[in-house]
Amino acid sequence: xxxxxxxxxxxxxxxxxxxxxxxxxxxxxxxxxxxxxxxxxxxxxxxxxxxxxxxxxxxxxxxxxxxxxxxxxxxxxxxxxxxxxxxxxxxxxxxxxxxxxxxxxxxxxxxxxxxxxxxxxxxxxxxxxxxxxxxxxxxxxxxxxxxxxxxxxxxxxxxxxxxxxxxxxxxxxxxxxxxxxxxxxxxxxxxxxxxxxxxxxxxxxxxxxxxxxxxxxxxxxxxxxxxxxxxxxxxxxxxxxxxxxxxxxxxxxxxxxxxxxxxxxxxxxxxxxxxxxxxxxxxxxxxxxxx
Amino acid sequence: xxxxxxxxxxxxxxxxxxxxxxxxxxxxxxxxxxxxxxxxxxxxxxxxxxxxxxxxxxxxxxxxxxxxxxxxxxxxxxxxxxxxxxxxxxxxxxxxxxxxxxxxxxxxxxxxxxxxxxxxxxxxxxxxxxxxxxxxxxxxxxxxxxxxxxxxxxxxxxxxxxxxxxxxxxxxxxxxxxxxxxxxxxxxxxxxxxxxxxxxxxxxxxxxxxxxxxxxxxxxxxxxxxxxxxxxxxxxxxxxxxxxxxxxxxxxxxxxxxxxxxxxxxxxxxxxxxxxxxxxxxxxxxxxxxxxxxxxxxxxxxxxxxxxxxxxxxxxxxxxxxxxxxxxxxxxxxxxxxxxxxxxxxxxxxxxxxxxxxxxxxxxxxxxxxxxxxxxxxxxxxxxxxxxxxxxxxxxxxxxxxxxxxxxxxxxxxxxxxxxxxxxxx
Numbered sequence: 001x002x003x004x005x006x007x008x009x010x011x012x013x014x015x016x017x018x019x020x021x022x023x024x025x026x027x028x029x030x031x032x033x034x035x036x037x038x039x040x041x042x043x044x045x046x047x048x049x050x051x052x053x054x055x056x057x058x059x060x061x062x063x064x065x066x067x068x069x070x071x072x073x074x075x076x077x078x079x080x081x082x083x084x085x086x087x088x089x090x091x092x093x094x095x096x097x098x099x100x101x102x103x104x105x106x107x108x109x110x111x112x113x114x115x116x117x118x119x120x121x122x123x124x125x126x127x128x129x130x131x132x133x134x135x136x137x138x139x140x141x142x143x144x145x146x147x148x149x150x151x152x153x154x155x156x157x158x159x160x161x162x163x164x165x166x167x168x169x170x171x172x173x174x175x176x177x178x179x180x181x182x183x184x185x186x187x188x189x190x191x192x193x194x195x196x197x198x199x200x201x202x203x204x205x206x207x208x209x210x211x212x213x214x215x216x217x218x219x220x221x222x223x224x225x226x227x228x229x230x231x232x233x234x235x236x237x238x239x240x241x242x243x244x245x246x247x248x249x250x251x252x253x254x255x256x257x258x259x260x261x262x263x264x265x266x267x268x269x270x271x272x273x274x275x276x277x278x279x280x281x282x283x284x285x286x287x288x289x290x291x
Numbered sequence: 292x293x294x295x296x297x298x299x300x301x302x303x304x305x306x307x308x309x310x311x312x313x314x315x316x317x318x319x320x321x322x323x324x325x326x327x328x329x330x331x332x333x334x335x336x337x338x339x340x341x342x343x344x345x346x347x348x349x350x351x352x353x354x355x356x357x358x359x360x361x362x363x364x365x366x367x368x369x370x371x372x373x374x375x376x377x378x379x380x381x382x383x384x385x386x387x388x389x390x391x392x393x394x395x396x397x398x399x400x401x402x403x404x405x406x407x408x409x410x411x412x413x414x415x416x417x418x419x420x421x422x423x424x425x426x427x428x429x430x431x432x433x434x435x436x437x438x439x440x441x442x443x444x445x446x447x448x449x450x451x452x453x454x455x456x457x458x459x460x461x462x463x464x465x466x467x468x469x470x471x472x473x474x475x476x477x478x479x480x481x482x483x484x485x486x487x488x489x490x491x492x493x494x495x496x497x498x499x500x501x502x503x504x505x506x507x508x509x510x511x512x513x514x515x516x517x518x519x520x521x522x523x524x525x526x527x528x529x530x531x532x533x534x535x536x537x538x539x540x541x542x543x544x545x546x547x548x549x550x551x552x553x554x555x556x557x558x559x560x561x562x563x564x565x566x567x568x569x570x571x572x573x574x575x576x577x578x579x580x581x582x583x584x585x586x587x588x589x590x591x592x593x594x595x596x597x598x599x600x601x602x603x604x605x606x607x608x609x610x611x612x613x614x615x616x617x618x619x620x621x622x623x624x625x626x627x628x629x630x631x632x633x634x635x636x637x638x639x640x641x642x643x644x645x646x647x648x649x650x651x652x653x654x655x656x657x658x659x660x661x662x663x664x665x666x667x668x669x670x671x672x673x674x675x676x677x678x679x680x681x682x683x684x685x686x687x688x689x690x691x692x693x694x695x696x697x698x699x700x701x702x703x704x705x706x707x708x709x710x711x712x713x714x715x716x717x
Contacts, residue, residue, distance in 0.1 A: 237487065
């Protein structure tokens, strides 16, 4: 009894510093955002209570819906692009092949690179006049396929999405590889003895056994995509003409370029609920209780 | 039990560490008798103007044992965002670079900056009152102008323009269009534009083009509610951007390059012209191969325009504002710094760096022709610069709208209507 209480105290004391930091830097700002979202505030002068006016304005702003639409594209591209591609490569790499470490390192490289470096490099690749892609197309005589990738609002979002997928495939690749390593050798051997083909083994044994990991990857993917900001900020800054605007970027510009801290907070509150609902739905759909 | 006390000590240590971190900044000055002043600026690019500013700060520190000015440079495109964010959190540095007009207004309204009225006599008769006023709000002076930014100059490659059949640079818009046409026929990109930052088309182009069409009273009148953006002349000026884009006057990647990249394309001789402000004079002269091949011209005149074609959009710049929360002692130190900084010595250095200055200083004969001509253009009078006059919200609308016009997603009429709507909702 005495020992147990001591342990509780020890745990509390041990958790406390981290908890305090977390409360101050993660929970408190969220609560503050809720408060600010009911205010009209330019960041300098006194705040003025405006009730739900910020939210009403927000829902009537086509640019907000535009940014939400683009954000959904990012989520879809991440979940349907990053995860399957990463899983596919991980399955390929999960066998005794030469140079496995090299492939793994190459795959993981984009994750280690700074986003700004990635954005600038891809901007150069996409450049319409002397970028790698267009130069290649022109050399191959496919001039008609050359596009103003980032400068044309029809292509800019697609171009950005390709970069987004490329950037994070490596992360999920590593996660999947780690999970695959944990699939017991005996089970696979048993399947082999029973005469199951590789295809059958993969679908009926390997994937179900790492299903938990796949769900975690999907959730990470969604929350990561909803936060997406830096890559697009550097590559296009939401342009041209808002064609690559995402919610975080919209919030940032409304808050800091237009000096509407109250309105910006309202946007972040909506992003908060939007993310919450989306992740809740997905975990429900995938049949897991995460929340 | 020993383990437990160990944990407690460690966690308290951590918490103390946190507390120490958060209060660290305020203790800086009390350490010894040196007053430390932090100065935020955007002098990150290595160009003559910035070198001049930094050398002045170094010199000041050398001559003053009791004051230490510490400079912290932030890239220009992020500078204002960072400043506003810090201002909202009441965490402004002691001194910081500010831009005049609408851009300093919120800081004044929020009582974040200190009036300099006590020391403005120092520059009386040295800097013209009209230019000083750019940094004044409601009769209070908040910064001393360090330079004058002309935002609309045309830099051109003399050889290319001559090849296209123009010995002198076109003086009218009609002639300019002929020039663009004939450059295009020769497969030369006429104008290097880097509009990724979305401000160049507005600040550089529209500020002067709209002034040519509407006259300088238009903008203040509209903002006072005595006019409307849905004005035929103003719409005509927006249509110029549309027309230039449609006739392929710009490089096709204009919306993915930033201003400096576009300038470099011009410097390396890939394009015949580059429209930019006086801030580009230094970098262009610094890195271009043959200075004599570069010419500078004012924007052309537009038929039917109501404005004065001699004018050029421009505004004072290079001001440093002081934090309103400085202690008495720090204020005196900061005043001393400002007096030292905005002196003949600095203005002279700026002229050597091809920066147009507000102060009445002598210009040596060895100063390049391009600079002297640009300097002369300011004599024709200054027209208001749009983003220095409009509110941040309106600036955002026109910036994005102009980009949409270049993409064919918006018409000039629609943009004018949108601006008017934004103005009325404020």
